[in-house]
Structure formats: C-alpha cells, structure tokens
Amino acid sequence: MRLTRLIPTAAALAAAAPLLAGCDTVVMKPHGDIAAQQAQLIVTSTLLMLLIIVPVIALTLFFAWRYRQSNQAATYTPDWDHSTRLELLIWGAPLLIIIALGAITWISTHRLDPYRALDRIDANRPVAAGTKPLVVEVVALDWKWLFVYPEQGIATVNELAAPVDRPIEFRLTSSNVMNAFYVPAMAGMVYAMPGMQTELNAVINRPGRYDGLSANYSGAGFSNMRFSFLGLSDAEFAQWVESNRAQGQALDRAAYLKLEQPSEREPVRRYASVEKGLFGAILNRCVEGDKMCLHQMMAIDAAGGTGKAGVAGLIRKPWRNAEGQTERSVVAALCTPANPGGTATAQP
Incomplete structure (x- = not known):
C-alpha cells in the first residue's frame, strides 16, 4: 500500500526534473x-x-520521538518550569x-552601495589610479531600453556594451513609470523612476553576451522588455562604437519623442549621434521644449514661487493615459533674453 502511494510522487518528481534543469x-x-x-x-x-x-x-x-506517548522510559516531570x-x-x-x-x-x-564608485575590479585587483569609469545614461521606455553613451556620442536601443574590467557608471531614469534595471551576471537591480536619477556602479569581469531585463512590472509589454549586455575587450568595444556610428541615425528630441511611444519586441536600434543635453531633458521631463523643466520649476519654488501669476504660464498638452489620448495642463517653459521672439524654450 505504501509503495503504491510513493509511485505517483516519484513520477511527479521525475517529470519536474527536466524543468529544474533549465x-x-x-x-x-x-x-x-x-x-x-x-x-x-x-x-x-x-x-x-x-x-x-x-x-x-x-x-x-x-x-x-523521545517524549512520544508510547515511550515509558522518558522522564516525566510535570512540575518542571525553568x-x-x-x-x-x-x-x-x-x-x-x-x-x-x-x-x-x-x-x-x-x-x-550602488552610488559608491568602485575601488576594485575583483577580489585581487584594485581600480588603477586615474581610471575613468564608462558613463552610460539609461532610460526605461515603454517597453524598451535606451542607452546613451555621452563620451562616445552614440546611443542604442535594447543593446548595451562595455569593456571587460572597466568600471561602469550607470545613470538611470524613466520616461513614464518605474522600472528596475537588472543584469543578473553583473550586479543587483536598481530602480529607474521618472523625474529622478538613480545610479549603479558595476563592472563585468568576463567577456560574453548576457541577459538584461526589467525586474519591475510596468504594463502590457513588460515580459518582453529585455536587452543584451555585451562584455567586450577594449578593442572590440572600440569596434562596436564605430559600428554604431557607421550604421546609426541621429537621435534628436523629435526622434526621441517618436521612440518614446509604447511598442513591444523592439529590435536593436543604433544612433550615430545624440543631441546635446537630451538625457537632461528626459530627466527633467521637458523634451518637448515648450514645457518647463523640473529643475527650473524647483528653482522657482525655492525662490518663493510665482503666485497667481504662475497660472498664466499653464498650457494644454496631449497626454496618453490608460484610457487613451487626452489632455492635461503643464507649466510652460520660460522665455529668456536669448529668445526675444517669445518662443518657449527649455534648458535641460
């Protein structure tokens, strides 16, 4: 009878083994x-x-077992308390x-601490004096990843690369909702949030192609919000940068606004050049140009605000929400002496 009961259990474990092997x-x-x-x-x-x-x-x-009811040899001390x-x-x-x-x-x-600059490459090698980290600006979009290399002047979608054994400084933000940037082979996850910049300092010690993903649910296309992370030698990374410059297009504010629209299963895209200050505009929520940047708004608030006069600076802008396209009020950008015609501009 006992053997008969064990057979289904053993069969279930055997069936689960191939799944665990993956x-x-x-x-x-x-x-x-x-x-x-x-x-x-x-x-x-x-x-x-x-x-x-x-x-x-x-x-x-x-x-x-020792104090089971049938064990008459066990010591019985009902008055024991301490x-x-x-x-x-x-x-x-x-x-x-x-x-x-x-x-x-x-x-x-x-x-x-993800904000702490690295002081070692691995357990046996400290970071050499004067080593500059590779800066990568990361933007979580719906539902894809944008990587901007400010020093190299290029950008990619859903593909990230870095030299092996070189410290990497990731600066992260999001265009819409909170996401979590995660490359399991390199470091733990760090959240990317709209209007905020978080950081992650990390290093990859072995060349290869690794999986990256979003580890925070962010809507319908979340499960396909993945990217490839390439660990390359210095020479291979230089070739990868040149390949992006040769194959890519320009990423300006207009191109970014098109890229920002929700899409799923996006292929790798390459941009040969990036408009100066684009990441700052994304971070400060003013890529459109006629909206006031968050850092400008905070500076005005810190100085006491504009009072009722600030109401005149509101404009209506299209806004996409869960129910579809609608409108909302936003604070318009300020005119500056360098812009006497009155066309609103935003400084990232």
Whole structure:
C-alpha cells in the first residue's frame, strides 16, 4: 500500500526534473564583481540562519520521538518550569546570530552601495589610479531600453556594451513609470523612476553576451522588455562604437519623442549621434521644449514661487493615459533674453 502511494510522487518528481534543469544559476555564479559579492552575501546569510534552523528542526523531531506517548522510559516531570542553561541557549544563540547578521548587513550595505564608485575590479585587483569609469545614461521606455553613451556620442536601443574590467557608471531614469534595471551576471537591480536619477556602479569581469531585463512590472509589454549586455575587450568595444556610428541615425528630441511611444519586441536600434543635453531633458521631463523643466520649476519654488501669476504660464498638452489620448495642463517653459521672439524654450 505504501509503495503504491510513493509511485505517483516519484513520477511527479521525475517529470519536474527536466524543468529544474533549465534553471539559470547566473545569480549565484555571476561574472561581475558586485554580483559576486552579493552572491557571497546570500550564501553567508543563509549559512548563519541555518545554524539556528537546522538544530531547531532536529530537536523538534528528537523531542517528538523521545517524549512520544508510547515511550515509558522518558522522564516525566510535570512540575518542571525553568532551566537557566536552556534559557541561555534558547536566547543566546539567536542573539549572536542576529548580531552577526546585523554586522554583515551594515558592512555590505556601505560596501555595495550602488552610488559608491568602485575601488576594485575583483577580489585581487584594485581600480588603477586615474581610471575613468564608462558613463552610460539609461532610460526605461515603454517597453524598451535606451542607452546613451555621452563620451562616445552614440546611443542604442535594447543593446548595451562595455569593456571587460572597466568600471561602469550607470545613470538611470524613466520616461513614464518605474522600472528596475537588472543584469543578473553583473550586479543587483536598481530602480529607474521618472523625474529622478538613480545610479549603479558595476563592472563585468568576463567577456560574453548576457541577459538584461526589467525586474519591475510596468504594463502590457513588460515580459518582453529585455536587452543584451555585451562584455567586450577594449578593442572590440572600440569596434562596436564605430559600428554604431557607421550604421546609426541621429537621435534628436523629435526622434526621441517618436521612440518614446509604447511598442513591444523592439529590435536593436543604433544612433550615430545624440543631441546635446537630451538625457537632461528626459530627466527633467521637458523634451518637448515648450514645457518647463523640473529643475527650473524647483528653482522657482525655492525662490518663493510665482503666485497667481504662475497660472498664466499653464498650457494644454496631449497626454496618453490608460484610457487613451487626452489632455492635461503643464507649466510652460520660460522665455529668456536669448529668445526675444517669445518662443518657449527649455534648458535641460
């Protein structure tokens, strides 16, 4: 009877084995120093917690067996109520584990702060003095990723590349809703939010093609919001940059506004040039040019605001929401002495 019951269970485990074989273990075996430190932190924390969990489970099973009703040899002490040694063990061991976990959390929180510039390439190599990180400006769109290389003057959609063993400084924002930028082989996820800039400092230590994705649900096209991350040698990265310059088009504000429209399963796009200040305009929500930038608005508010006179600066703009196309009021850009004709301009 027992064998008959075990057969379906064994069959179910056998059927699940091929599915488990397809699991990707890159999170625990990454190829970037930051991700490697994070993986080690997971292992250390798990082992520390098992120091409590395993004995508790073992003792629970032992007590259930030792003091079962049929065991007449077990000591019966109904009036027992206290043991100093047992109390010290019950409270002391978890307390020590919590102190150890707290110390590890404190140290790793500062060491793995995504805003902190890297001080090492891997466990054996510090960052050489004078090394400049590769700056990449990341924009989460619906439902694709835009990567701008300000030093190289190029941009790509759904393809990211960086030299191996060179620090990378990611500056992230979003065009619409919150997303999470995540390359499991390189570093943990960091959120990208509209009107805000977050940062991630990381490095890739092994050449290859890695998967990147959005790890925060952002609508209908979320599941296909993926990109490729290429770890290249210095020479290969230089060739990749030149290839983008040769094949790409210009990314100005008009082209960006078209790119910003929601789309799914976008192929890789390449831009040979990027309009100066575009990322700042995206960050400050004023790519259109006739809207006031967020940093201008905050400066006016910090100076006391414009009072009722500010109402005259409102304009109506098309706005896409979940129900479709509609309109909303936005603050118009300010005219400047360099623009005497009165055409509104926005400075990123």
